[in-house]
Amino acid sequence: MAKYLLKRSAQILVTLFVFLSLVFFIVNAQPGDVSNFYALNPDVPPETRERLQDLFGVNEPLWKQYLVHLKNTFTGNFGISFSHYPRSVADVIGERLPRTVVLFMTATALSFYLGFGLGKVVAWRRGGWFEYTSTVSGVTLYTVFTPWFGLMMIWLFAFKAGWFPIGKFLDPVLWRDAPIDANSVFTQMIITAFAVSFVVLTVFVITAQKRMSNARIIRIVSMVLATLAVVAVWMSWGTVSYAWDILRHMVLPVATLTLISFAGTMLLTRNSMLETMREDFVMAARAKGLPESAVRDKHVARNALLPVVTSFIFSLAFAVDGGVITESIFSWPGMGQTLVSATLTEDLPLAVGAFVFVGIFVLVAHLVADILYAYLDPRIRY
Amino acid sequence: MTTDPVLAVDDLKMHYVTQAGVVRAVDGVSFSVERGQSLGLVGESGCGKSSIAMTLLKLLPDNARLVAGSIALNGIDLVPLSEDEMRPHRWDRISMVFQAAMNSLDPVYRVGDQIVEALEAHSSSAGRDAMERVRELFDLVSLDPSYILRYPHEYSGGMRQRAIIAMALACEPDIIIADEPTTALDVIVQDHILREMQTIQHSLEMSMIYISHDMAVIAEVCDVVGVMYAGKLVEFGPTADVYARPIHPYTRALMSAFPSVRGEKHELVTLPGEPPNLLDPPGGCAFNPRCAYATDECRTTAPPIVKRGDQWAACWNPSDE
Ligand SMILES: Nc1ncnc2c1ncn2[C@@H]1O[C@H](COP(=O)(O)OP(=O)(O)OP(=O)(O)O)[C@@H](O)[C@H]1O
Ligand SMILES: [Mg+2]
Numbered sequence: 001m002a003k004y005l006l007k008r009s010a011q012i013l014v015t016l017f018v019f020l021s022l023v024f025f026i027v028n029a030q031p032g033d034v035s036n037f038y039a040l041n042p043d044v045p046p047e048t049r050e051r052l053q054d055l056f057g058v059n060e061p062l063w064k065q066y067l068v069h070l071k072n073t074f075t076g077n078f079g080i081s082f083s084h085y086p087r088s089v090a091d092v093i094g095e096r097l098p099r100t101v102v103l104f105m106t107a108t109a110l111s112f113y114l115g116f117g118l119g120k121v122v123a124w125r126r127g128g129w130f131e132y133t134s135t136v137s138g139v140t141l142y143t144v145f146t147p148w149f150g151l152m153m154i155w156l157f158a159f160k161a162g163w164f165p166i167g168k169f170l171d172p173v174l175w176r177d178a179p180i181d182a183n184s185v186f187t188q189m190i191i192t193a194f195a196v197s198f199v200v201l202t203v204f205v206i207t208a209q210k211r212m213s214n215a216r217i218i219r220i221v222s223m224v225l226a227t228l229a230v231v232a233v234w235m236s237w238g239t240v241s242y243a244w245d246i247l248r249h250m251v252l253p254v255a256t257l258t259l260i261s262f263a264g265t266m267l268l269t270r271n272s273m274l275e276t277m278r279e280d281f282v283m284a285a286r287a288k289g290l291p292e293s294a295v296r297d298k299h300v301a302r303n304a305l306l307p308v309v310t311s312f313i314f315s316l317a318f319a320v321d322g323g324v325i326t327e328s329i330f331s332w333p334g335m336g337q338t339l340v341s342a343t344l345t346e347d348l349p350l351a352v353g354a355f356v357f358v359g360i361f362v363l364v365a366h367l368v369a370d371i372l373y374a375y376l377d378p379r380i381r382y
Numbered sequence: 383m384t385t386d387p388v389l390a391v392d393d394l395k396m397h398y399v400t401q402a403g404v405v406r407a408v409d410g411v412s413f414s415v416e417r418g419q420s421l422g423l424v425g426e427s428g429c430g431k432s433s434i435a436m437t438l439l440k441l442l443p444d445n446a447r448l449v450a451g452s453i454a455l456n457g458i459d460l461v462p463l464s465e466d467e468m469r470p471h472r473w474d475r476i477s478m479v480f481q482a483a484m485n486s487l488d489p490v491y492r493v494g495d496q497i498v499e500a501l502e503a504h505s506s507s508a509g510r511d512a513m514e515r516v517r518e519l520f521d522l523v524s525l526d527p528s529y530i531l532r533y534p535h536e537y538s539g540g541m542r543q544r545a546i547i548a549m550a551l552a553c554e555p556d557i558i559i560a561d562e563p564t565t566a567l568d569v570i571v572q573d574h575i576l577r578e579m580q581t582i583q584h585s586l587e588m589s590m591i592y593i594s595h596d597m598a599v600i601a602e603v604c605d606v607v608g609v610m611y612a613g614k615l616v617e618f619g620p621t622a623d624v625y626a627r628p629i630h631p632y633t634r635a636l637m638s639a640f641p642s643v644r645g646e647k648h649e650l651v652t653l654p655g656e657p658p659n660l661l662d663p664p665g666g667c668a669f670n671p672r673c674a675y676a677t678d679e680c681r682t683t684a685p686p687i688v689k690r691g692d693q694w695a696a697c698w699n700p701s702d703e
Contacts, residue, residue, distance in 0.1 A: 284486035286441055288500040288549075289472035292465075298499075299488050306490075378490055378533040 001374075008370055012363050019359045024069045027352055033058040034348045037082050069352075078353035083345045089353035092338065095183055097357055098190060099169065100334035103250065104323055107257035108316075115262040116308065119269025120301050123277070135270075138263030146322055150256050150329035157252060164252050167331040171245050178242060185242045192230055199226050253330040260322055268311055272304035279303070306377050313369040317362050335361075386457060387414035388556045388589045389438070389476075394451035396437045405660045407433035409613035410451075415557060420583060420590040422604030422621065424597055424636065426657045430613040431593045432481055435559045438591075439478060440468050456556060474504040477550040481561040481593075484542055487534040493545050494530035500552045519548040522582060540571040547579060557589040564599070576603055597637055601625055609633045612658045612668035619693025629688060629695035632669050667698065675699040 032040075035056040039049040053059050057068065072078065078089035118138070122131045141149070158166040165171060170182050203222040207215035234240050276282065277300055285299045324336035331337065335358055342350035374380045396408040407430040415421045423431050436442055438453055440460060453460040455475055460468065480486040488496060497519065498512040513530075520527050523544040534542060543563065550558050560579070564572035580603050583590050594600055600607050600621070607624050609617040609632065617630040628634045635653045655672040658664055664671055670680040679685075679698050688700040 280480055280482040280485040281488040283441060284480060285488070287439055287472055287478050287480075289469045289474060289503050290499065291469065291503075294503075302490055303488065376490070379535050 004374060005371065008367055012367050016360065016363055019363070020070060020073055020356065021066070023352060023355050023359070024066055027348065028062065028065075037346055037348070073356060078356070079349040081342075081347055081350040083342065083347040083350065089349050092350060093335070093353055093357050096334050096338050097361070098186060099332065100323065100327070100336060101361065102186075102190060102193075103253055103257070103327070103332060103334060104319065106250070107254045107261070107323075108319060110254065111258040111262040112265055112312065114258065115265025116269050116301075116305070118262070119266040119308075120273060120296065120304075122266070123270045123273030123300075123304075124296055126274075134266065138266050141259050142261070142263035144260065146256075146260055146325045147329055149260060150253075150326055153252055153256050154330070165249050167249075167252075167329075169246065169249055169331075169333050170242075171249075174245055175242065180239055180242065182242070182246070185239050186246060188234075188237060188239065189243050189246065192233070196226050196230060249332075253326050253332050256330070257319075257322060257326050261319060264315065265308060265312065268308050269304060272307050273300055276300045276304040306373070309369065309373050309376060313366060313373065316365050316369065320358060320362060387416050387454075388419075388456060389591075390414040390452075390454040391438070392452045392454070394434070394437060394453065395449040396433060396442070397447050397449050398433075398443075399445045399447060400661075403661045406613050406663065407660060408437055409663075411610075411613075411615050412451075413608055413615065413618060415589045415591065417556070417589055418584070418587045419606065420580075420592060420604045422592045422594065422600030422607040423610055424594060424600050424607060425610030426595060426636075426653075428657050428660070429610045430660070431595075431610060432561055433613075434610075435478065435561045435591070435593060438559060439472055439476060441472075470504070473500055473550075473555065474553045475555050476557050476559070477553065477555040479543075479546050479550050479558065479560040479563045481565070484539060484566055486546060487537075487542060489534055492531050492533055493537070497545075497549045497552050500549060504553050515552070516548075519551055522551065523548045523578065540567055540575065543567060543571075543575055544578075547575070547582075551582065551586070554586065555588065557591065558583075559591045559593070561593045562595070563592070565594070565596075572599075579603070597625075609636065612663050613660055614668065614696070616669065616697070617693070617695040619691070623691060623693045627690075627693075627701075629690060629693065629700045630669075630697050631673050631675055631699070631701070633695070634701065635672075667696070 033053075033056070035049075035053045035058050038044065039052045044052070057065060060068075076090055078093070081087055081089050081092050084092050118134050122134055125131065154166055158164045175182060200223060203219055207218050234243070281303075282295060282299055285295045290298075320336075323334075324339060326332070327334045327336035328340050335354055338350065339354040339358065341347075342354055391414065392412050394408055394411045395406075398405040398407055409430075411434060413421065423434065425431055437446075437448065438460075440448070440453075440463070442448065448461060451461065455471060458471075460471065463471075487493060491499075494513070494516045497516045501512045501515060516530055517527055520530060525541060525544050525548065529537065529541065529545075534545075537545060543566075547563070550560075563579070564575055567575065576599065579590070582588075590603075592600060592604055604621050606619065607621045608615045609624070609630065611632050617624060617628065617633045624633065625637070628637060639653055653672065658668050658671070664681070666682045667673070667676075667680045667685045670676040673680065677698060685696045685698045688695050688697055
């Protein structure tokens with residue numbers, strides 16, 4: 001296992017290197033350079049322009065600039081953002097990356113859960129209205145024009161029904177006199193989510209591996225305990241109303257991302273299930289006298305999961321596209337929005353930084369998914 | 383014998399409904415198996431052997447129709463039972479070694495766990511007890527107990543077959559159906575496994591149905607044999623009698639198509655023609671287009687039953703040697 005991890009990590013590093021090089025050369029292939037932001041101003045005298053270009057280092061040979069780019073990336077130095085002056089790029093990204101990661105992970109988990117669950121049921125009960133409606137609505141959502149769909153969601157649930165805020169990360173009125181800043185609350189939320197999932201997952205894995213007869217009770221009790229602990233901790237922090245505000249802002253973007261992407265998983269699960277159902281071990285499971293639900297979940301779905309996860313890993317990078325668009329529409333101040341606005345305002349340091357981090361994020365997500373796959377399929381040799 | 387048979391099948395008919403028409407895969411089959419007895423079913427590929435096996439467990443695809451007949455297992459007719467009523471009988475009373483034994487283990491679970499799963503589905507013995515039983519079963523089929531916690535892909539073909547047999551034995555069923563249990567194995571392993579199965583069967587006093595297209599295998603392990611052709615039994619009787627003096631021309635043809643069990647030399651004759659299309663089997667006796675003795679009666683009217691001791695055949699022109 002350790003060897004496999006090491007090998008995959010090495011591969012990821014090579015990919016990262018290629019990606020960094022691509023980012024550099026694509027940015028350099030554009031007309032103009034990073035000094036244009038200041039130097040093209042007609043009020044700047046020619047000698048100042050020269051000096052600016054020297055300061056930015058754009059008169060150096062390309063290979064030297066490339067090496068500097070690599071060195072800076074690996075030391076975490078992305079310079080100062082033009083549009084957020086005087087904040088550093090690393091600072092801006094440090095604030096926004098978690099927001100994207102949370103949005104993306106929540107939507108991804110939900111869409112996988114929804115898609116896999118529906119696909120499973122659809123395959124099991126072939127034909128009939130359930131298969132028809134879920135397939136048609138799934139495909140419609142999958143192929144819909146994302147910006148339009150996002151706007152429709154806002155119009156319907158925020159503007160017409162008024163259930164959710166129209167966009168952004170928080171409600172400024174509520175936060176004006178807040179004793180704590182939004183990033184700290186958000187960090188608390190992330191820590192809570194991680195702690196809870198960790199505890200629940202550990203309990204599930206342990207009860208499954210030790211084949212305990214009262215596994216179900218232990219699981220339910222542990223979930224109740226975790227919930228109580230969360231409530232107690234948040235009461236003591238006294239920031240519940242602020243966290244609630246952020247949560248309310250998350251609902252629509254998460255729902256949009258989930259809805260536009262679950263159908264892919266659903267259709268794939270359905271096909272994979274139908275294929276697995278023909279396998280001999282499924283017949284054997286039935287012959288053993290297992291109840292239908294056990295045949296479906298323990299044998300068919302468990303095996304059908306493998307190709308679904310594979311294609312899911314490949315689709316991770318594409319999910320970033322949807323994320324960028326969704327963030328822009330909901331004015332969610334995450335990496336996607338940062339990427340778009342930095343590009344539009346020619347904030348080159350921030351744009352490069354954002355690209356690099358989105359790339360790293362996708363690569364890490366890949367690595368995690370690969371490890372998960374190796375865990376799911378015992379035939380994978382480490 | 384005075385005791386009731388473990389399994390009594392009467393006039394069983396199972397048809398597949400396809401776009402091209404109705405496939406009469408099991409077409410009026412009757413036989414019974416006594417406790418501790420082993421029955422062999424032989425016949426060419428496509429004559430409905432696996433279909434019988436799947437019908438006995440009532441594990442049928444959506445397009446299959448159980449048209450008529452009864453399957454009495456320990457006196458209980460399985461045919462009218464619902465899926466839920468059928469489930470407790472499966473594996474606990476009647477289990478199976480599948481034709482595609484290689485693929486009947488789920489690749490993502492440890493072999494031991496898959497056997498435990500079967501045990502837990504039929505009794506409350508969970509956790510440690512079940513694992514203890516798995517160890518016994520591995521011992522019984524001479525598998526190394528260290529393989530209990532391994533995955534199927536770590537097993538060789540012969541080991542997988544043994545594991546499947548161990549799984550079939552798990553709940554000590556009254557009868558095990560073995561559908562071509564050894565076809566995918568090399569001859570030496572095949573021989574070992576057959577012999578072991580026979581020993582286990584005798585020590586546990588179980589009944590078995592062996593399904594094979596190989597007359598030699600059946601001769602080695604079965605007390606009685608049924609010869610199938612086109613979804614019907616054409617000859618049935620004690621193995622020794624059927625092999626010594628086959629009545630039906632098809633049985634004779636099958637026997638001369640295989641090397642002799644007793645080692646006498648004889649010319650291997652291949653049976654001319656194709657097995658019949660079960661969508662539209664020939665009228666009268668289904669074997670008539672390939673039979674050297676066929677007469678007009680054979681082409682028009684179903685053949686009568688000819689008896690000779692415990693042996694019988696359905697034929698118009700039985701051999702009387
Ligand atoms: N699901 C199905 N739908 C339609 N026809 C089927 C189906 N399954 C089997 N058949 C047909 O039923 C007939 C009997 O098939 P079966 O598998 O029982 O034969 P078999 O004697 O076991 O052959 P083999 O020795 O090749 O295993 C064949 O003609 C086959 O094509
Ligand atoms: Mg078969």
